[in-house]
Amino acid sequence: MFERFTEDARQVVKGAQEEARGLRHTHIGTEHLLLGLLRRPQMLSAQVLNDHGLDHGHAITTITRLLGTSTGDLDADALETIGIDLSAVREKVEAAFGPGALDRPPGRDRRRALLGGRHIPFTSRAKKVLELSLREALAMKHKDIRDGHILLGLLREGEGLGVRIMTHSGVDPASLRAALRTRLG
Template sequence: MFERFTKDAREVVTGSVDHSERAGADSVTEEHLLLAMLDQEGTRTAFAFACLGIADRRGSVENALADARRRGGLSRADETALAGLGIDVDEIISKIEETHGAGALQVARRPKRRWSGHRAFSPSAKDLLVKSLRIAVGRGDRHVGGEHLLLALTARPGVVADVLAEHGATYEAVERAVFGGGATRAG
């Protein structure tokens, strides 16, 4: 599949590995893929971020991702659903952090270990790469570009899609920014 990736899509993948290593994460996640996309300049993805006003709000995106990590990976949709049941997630997090310290709900990092030169991708990150291929094929595109990776991020429910949507990058908005046409969701 990787042979079908354009240069910018490959740079997203390799950049996500760098973000994962700098964060000390056990694997490459969708969040790392998004951060690598935000690093790019002169690509269709960078153009979409600029059109949607996200390029100038990288700090806000990073803060929203950090807030989601603080909430133990709960998305805003999860939080809203729990609120509908009368559960105040912020109150629970405050009490847990009061007892166990700040960031107590964040996924624990394992001690550093030697890497074999290959950093594993999380199952959701792997699924995202497959989804991007399906989107490209569904659009009739022969190659998978960064724009397909971004569309895949917005099409998959979860924290990253929530953060992007909060910043105006829904599937439809990204598709309009990149391709200029109507929405045709693939796969």
């Protein structure tokens, strides 16, 4: 299925993984796909969502409020009492080794070279959204899956946190779907 994804659609999936890592979540859910869709303002899905009143900043604030982040606040407070600023340490390590570097267990490849990054699994709802994006593309007689199709899949799934964030933000799913279908052609 991923061979049908356009570069923008692939960037949505990669962006969802980066968003999950940045929030220190242990899964990639529909909320992370939504953030991936909103991440690049030049993409069709981000433009349509912005036109309907939802932007990346608002979405991430809502997700953080609902799910939180796994930052280890108690550990940070304990370290701060002895003069260690964990956020400054994390910032420097991530600047050198990439987002989530402290959260990844070290691994080795076949040649015993160190590997970075741990796999973050997709939830069943997020997988369903990606499957539905294919169905949306086929229904529109498109040969490839674009970022807009992923958003249509998110709307079609209809029950995940991604859709709840949209509706909580005042986005009407029916009008968003109509606008997307028009823009996708």
